[in-house]
Amino acid sequence: MQSKIIFKMTIDALMSALFLIVLAPRSTGILGHEVVGVLLGMLFVVHNVLNKEWYKNLFHGPYNLHRGVWVGVNIALLAVMLALMVSGVLISRELFDFLPIAGGWTARRVHTAAAYWGFVVTGVHLGLHGGLLKGVWCNQVGKWGDYAVKVMFWAAAVYGVKAFVHWHIGAKLMMRRAFQNWEGITWVYFLVSHIAIWCLCACVAYYTMLLLQRLTLRNKNKED
DSSP states (O other), rough: OOOHHHHHHHHHHHHHHHHHHHHHHHHHHHHHHHHHHHHHHHHHHHHHHHHHHHHHHSSSOOOOOOHHHHHHHHHHHHHHHHHHHHHHHOOOSOOOOOOOOOOOOOHHHHHHHHHHHHHHHHHHHHHHTHHHHHHHHHHHHHHHHHHHHHHHHHHHHHHHHHHHHTTTHHHHHHOOOOOOTTOOOOOOHHHHHHHHHHEEEEEEEEHHHHHHHHHHHHHHOOOO
């Protein structure tokens, strides 16, 4: 069981790394971008196979606000990843160029929007697992280490607000922007700013779920 958990976490970590790389096509080139995209898609399939029990239990048991949000986020992530992969094939100029299909400007805008929706929802997805992640790092770093992690996390989330605006994430999500000006932008700055945006999304999701859990518990106590 422990080895399975480690394998799942390894897959998730690789997916996170590839997601960051795939958002920087200017650094990888078109061929590299498409190869990384295919690897990301393959790992996403593996991730879903490893979590097939979640799909089996989808229509079992009662639903409350907390569970509804959790399921909604996971379904949204599945939808945007499928849109990302399909649009990626449509606009491919290297790996899938042999296919008798071609996507135009609209497909490119959809691809960019799907990529950044996937990026944001992935951050939210990580935030939903905040309790589990917190338990893991608390066992590893202790009380004072936990405080240090929280401070770094909050600092990253605050910086994530600035990075969210700088990278025009809102415009990309709304399909109003398909390209980014990379002039003067270093790979290190790209990584730091996008990890900060992930922290921002995870922070919002984590504390929203804590609030929903308290509201669900309060309603349950009232019913009892």
